[in-house]
Amino acid sequence: MPVETWLTFTLGFMILGSVVALELKDILSSIIAIGIVGLGVSMSFLFLQAPDLAIVQFLFEIFALIILVRAFIDKENHRL
Secondary structure, eight states, X not given: OOHHHHHHHHHHHHHHHHHHHHHOSOHHHHXXXXXXXXXXXXXXXXXXXXXXXXXXXXXXXXHHHHHHHHHHHHHHHHHO
């Protein structure tokens, strides 16, 4: 299949992840849905034959998700 088809599929995947993140009431689930969008960006870079950018995006997304989840968990623990 041509690259444009895969990019269109990935774009739809990212839009769906964004809408889900906006509609969810649970913050932790929204953080995970935003991670799906970052994964889509990384896959798009791979389809466009830019593996260096894909690796950087993937690592940045993982680190950002870890920081956001840790901050959310710490906030929940202090609330009790």
